Amino acid sequence: MRFNVAAKYDVIVIGSGISGLICALELAKRNKTVCVLTKEAVTEGSSLYAQGGIAVPLSEGDSAEKHLLDTIKAGSGLTDINVAREIVAHSVSGLESLISYGIKFDSSLQDKIHLTKEAAHSVSRVCHVGGDASGKYITKVLVDRACREPNISISQGTFALALLTDKKESIIGVLIEDVTREHYALLANDIVIASGGAGQIFENTTNPKVCTGDGIVMSYQAGAALQDLEMIQFHPTVLFDNGDPFLITEAVRGEGGRLKNIKGEYFANQYHELGELAPRDVLSRAIFFELEKTNSKHVLLDITNFSEDYFKFRFPSVYQTCLDRRVELFKTGIPVSPAAHYFIGGIKCDLSGAANREHLWCVGECASNGFHGANRLASNSLLECMVAPHFLVSKLLEDFKPNPNNITYFEIDLDPKEYNDSIIFRIASDLKKNNSSALGLIRTKSVLSQHLNYLNSLFESLSPDKLSLNCQVQELKNMVTLSFLICQAALKREHSLGVHYRQDFLNLPDECKHLVSCKNTELYWLSQTFLTPVTANTK
Ligand code: FAD
Numbered sequence: 001m002r003f004n005v006a007a008k009y010d011v012i013v014i015g016s017g018i019s020g021l022i023c024a025l026e027l028a029k030r031n032k033t034v035c036v037l038t039k040e041a042v043t044e045g046s047s048l049y050a051q052g053g054i055a056v057p058l059s060e061g062d063s064a065e066k067h068l069l070d071t072i073k074a075g076s077g078l079t080d081i082n083v084a085r086e087i088v089a090h091s092v093s094g095l096e097s098l099i100s101y102g103i104k105f106d107s108s109l110q111d112k113i114h115l116t117k118e119a120a121h122s123v124s125r126v127c128h129v130g131g132d133a134s135g136k137y138i139t140k141v142l143v144d145r146a147c148r149e150p151n152i153s154i155s156q157g158t159f160a161l162a163l164l165t166d167k168k169e170s171i172i173g174v175l176i177e178d179v180t181r182e183h184y185a186l187l188a189n190d191i192v193i194a195s196g197g198a199g200q201i202f203e204n205t206t207n208p209k210v211c212t213g214d215g216i217v218m219s220y221q222a223g224a225a226l227q228d229l230e231m232i233q234f235h236p237t238v239l240f241d242n243g244d245p246f247l248i249t250e251a252v253r254g255e256g257g258r259l260k261n262i263k264g265e266y267f268a269n270q271y272h273e274l275g276e277l278a279p280r281d282v283l284s285r286a287i288f289f290e291l292e293k294t295n296s297k298h299v300l301l302d303i304t305n306f307s308e309d310y311f312k313f314r315f316p317s318v319y320q321t322c323l324d325r326r327v328e329l330f331k332t333g334i335p336v337s338p339a340a341h342y343f344i345g346g347i348k349c350d351l352s353g354a355a356n357r358e359h360l361w362c363v364g365e366c367a368s369n370g371f372h373g374a375n376r377l378a379s380n381s382l383l384e385c386m387v388a389p390h391f392l393v394s395k396l397l398e399d400f401k402p403n404p405n406n407i408t409y410f411e412i413d414l415d416p417k418e419y420n421d422s423i424i425f426r427i428a429s430d431l432k433k434n435n436s437s438a439l440g441l442i443r444t445k446s447v448l449s450q451h452l453n454y455l456n457s458l459f460e461s462l463s464p465d466k467l468s469l470n471c472q473v474q475e476l477k478n479m480v481t482l483s484f485l486i487c488q489a490a491l492k493r494e495h496s497l498g499v500h501y502r503q504d505f506l507n508l509p510d511e512c513k514h515l516v517s518c519k520n521t522e523l524y525w526l527s528q529t530f531l532t533p534v535t536a537n538t539k
């Protein structure tokens with residue numbers, strides 16, 4: 001089918017989360033024309049729901065070196081140390097840049113930014129806004145800014161379907177369905193994928209509906225390498241509310257909340273010396289084992305160390321949501337269980353977000369630069385979203401490569417099959433359920449192998465390599481492709497490392513290596529890279 005080219009920009013950014021918006025604003029500041037594509041409202045994405053905040057080593061007893069060590073420790077040996085060092089070293093300037101946009105972080109009585117503690121941080125270093133509504137306030141300020149910026153155009157309700165290449169296979173554009181359901185192509189010199197994670201491939205997730213891994217799969221289909229897809233982080237404390245999960249920020253535990261099983265036994269210290277503040281992978285598994293032991297669906301977060309007034313002031317969203325859902329939080333405790341939360345793997349890239357295809361960049365949760373190793377340290381994602389766009393923009397401008405073409409239309413082969421809405425819905429809900437059993441916190445070869453067969457059969461019925469113009473169908477195809485790649489990687493990694501826990505291979509690896517997935521290539525191992533630092537201009 002033929003698709004006309006409707007417009008051309010210097011840069012197209014797919015995604016309007018914190019990473020995409022900062023990227024767009026920094027590019028626009030440097031006179032680049034930017035089009036931000038976003039499949040729902042501009043505010044929608046994981047960024048909006050972030051609670052705890054951003055990790056920055058600001059306190060007197062803290063330093064970039066301490067933050068780096070905590071990051072590496074949580075990352076279980078898979079962290080790319082140079083990447084982590086650079087991101088942490090730029091955390092303060094990144095924060096200053098965010099403050100210069102107009103974001104006011106919560107402060108303590110002395111007018112200093114209030115810092116809270118979260119799991120596996122050796123000191124309090126998490127800055128927050130609006131108590132537990134960090135993402136909401138930061139997103140609002142960035143969206144207001146971007147809407148006022150003449151060099152940025154934001155296309156809401158616009159679904160990016162596929163990346164487009166010219167005859168020389170250079171990436172030059174994006175095929176979209178816009179808000180009026182028209183399909184056409186947009187061209188750009190460079191394309192930035194900022195499409196977030198993929199929690200929606202699981203039944204129980206903290207992620208909003210838009211997180212279906214589209215940008216990751218689109219990049220894979222266009223020849224980009226993906227990395228460490230098996231590394232999926234589960235958040236230990238998500239409000240257990242039959243099908244409507246709501247995160248209970250780790251800061252609640254950071255400030256003294258305790259976990260007990262339904263028999264009333266406090267258990268966290270039996271699993272790790274840091275108890276409730278153990279790294280997320282350890283605590284999520286501890287909860288899983290307690291649920292099995294007590295044959296229950298949730299444990300309880302005891303918050304009786306807080307006065308009700310203080311809790312309401314410090315965690316207004318958690319407090320209100322619990323009230324709305326009739327949770328008697330001070331009487332019974334908050335019922336919680338682990339849920340899929342963060343996609344550690346993603347599009348393989350360097351510190352500047354450059355993928356292995358020219359003119360293709362990635363930033364934020366969809367990117368895999370090795371910062372998070374095999375287990376992300378709490379509040380390090382927003383840190384990355386805040387800092388990485390500066391590296392990206394600096395590199396894109398420093399090494400600017402023109403990408404000229406005079407293409408006016410594209411001919412694209414489409415999937416000829418028609419899919420019925422109710423069948424799509426059923427396949428999607430089965431996929432989520434099956435992914436939760438096979439690719440969840442505890443994995444084994446036999447279950448993974450069976451799951452791979454199931455995913456293979458979905459491949460035959462859904463042809464995920466063929467593009468559909470029906471966005472719901474394309475989302476499902478993306479989820480199936482990603483689930484398949486995750487399952488392959490989880491099978492191949494025959495050891496336990498960080499969030500990847502193989503009950504049949506509890507051993508650690510001899511050497512921690514990344515696992516790379518590339519179209520038409522066998523999965524392969526790659527030693528950690530030690531990159532030459534690039535400069536980030538955060539001014
Ligand atoms: P997102 O904010 O997820 O944005 C993705 C964007 O891509 C959206 O605009 C979406 O519409 C768009 N998109 C996706 N596919 C397409 C497509 N096909 N076409 C067009 N647009 C598309 N991290 C922390 O560090 N601290 C925290 O306190 C914290 N709390 C969290 C709480 C919750 C409930 C969740 C879910 C996550 C939390 N995280 C936290 C993780 C962090 O919020 C995310 O990793 C981060 O916000 C991701 O930002 P992003 O810019 O990469 O993507």
Ligand code: SIN
Nearest residue numbers: 051052249250378379
């Ligand atoms: C939280 O507030 O617990 C989420 C923090 C994060 O995901 O980093």
